[in-house]
Amino acid sequence: MPVTHIANQFAMPDCGGDILIVNDLHFSYPDGQPALNGVSLKLCEGDKVALMGPNGAGKSTLMLHLNGILSGRGEVEIAGKRLTRDNLPLIRSMVGLVFQNPDDQLFSPTVFEDVAFGPLHMGLPEAEVRARVDAALEAVRMSSYRDRLSHHLSVGEKKRIAIATVLSMRPILLALDEPSAGLDPRARRTLINLLRDLPIAMLVSTHDMKLAQELFPRAVVMDEGRVVADGLTADILDDEALLTAHGLEKP
């Protein structure tokens, strides 16, 4: 059954997009598979947004565009700065991208080195790097894990360290790819509390409807490389027809 894209009826009060503006973004993978077909999205200071949609909707592809790892046709602006080749390093320090699999995110032998990786590559002085590592580990409540080896951690611990590795860059936007996937209830609860307390704008792709309901006032639904709904999470999760049409489920 072909998916029909209804006009967005969940419009929220317009936000200028002082954190993020994505305008008419198109992207196809090298094998010709189109992944994004004209995505437009605005995020403002303090926005915490859930990004929902079935597998293959283009959520992860969109995330990879936010700091220029992939670059498609269209515009991406972070805090008023257009993403170009020249300001890529600056943009990357402003967008903290956390990948779904923490084993990909944590590539250094020790936790300390992983959290220090971002600040070091920003060219910060040593004292500042150390201060940022301590602050980031404190923020995810993992200070005592500073000298541990990454491969000895549990999945939940790895997830929190993975978030610390981008917090240490002091980003203005956190982009998390399925942060609650594979976590047991306790680790999930810890993660929810952590995300709630972080005072940063975030865009979180998730299949966890309960998480979205609990944590994110605003939700964006994507399907087939388009934004099909963008509005209050409560409204969207109430619209059973919309959820079913895009392979989602009411929590």
Next chain:
Amino acid sequence: MHSNAFNRYREKESFLHRLDPRVKVAATVAFIVSNALLPDGAWFAFAFAWAFLLACNLLSRLGASYTFKRSIIALPFALIAITVLFSVPGNPLAVFHFLNSTFAITDAGLLRFASILVRSWLSVQMAILLVAVTRFPDLVHALEHLRVPAILTTIIAFLYRYLFVLTDEVLRLLRARESRSAAAPGSRSGGGVAWRAKVAGNLAGQLFLRSYERSDRIHNAMLARGYAGRLYTLNPHEMRSKDYYAAAFALAFVFLTQLIGRF
């Protein structure tokens, strides 16, 4: 599922554990090079080196025979040297006839073979001790400080980090194969050898593809945090006077070994 088979570090509180990793790496390399440079049959020098090794074992508080027990595993590799028994010219001690050719074990060949055995055995033990008393990240730092090219230290660090992940991946693949290696009632499980070989080949291919894709994702994760082709690290190590003394002592010992071996 965790594989810890590669973690050779033994947590202990000892002089060697606390020693600066640079000193340990440099001393180990010096020790190994010194062994390689000793002339054949320098038994006094070998004994001296062995005594040093034993002393290090005791200093590490891992027990005098710690490295000895673990060194046996490396001995089969020394058997590659078995050809020198026949190839070094000298007085024949024993003669074999095999496939229309004559092989003779010479006295010089035997001497060299025994020396190579002792050299590799001593060297392997020192390397075993090094990784037992030094945390792996510290080893990599030490190599960085000792001006080993960044590309090599990076490869070593990544290898170590992902060895565990890949082994887990292999275990999962094997487990998936096991759990589907079923048999219908009354028939034998598994197909022919060729079929099994094909399955094993597919597993290896899977592993390669997964690793390849993983490397792509890791690269993305590095780019996302500002990687631009150069790696930076912070190293908390600082040489204290104790470390300098230890380094000087190790070098003096190596020098002495060489003197004993040559005169």
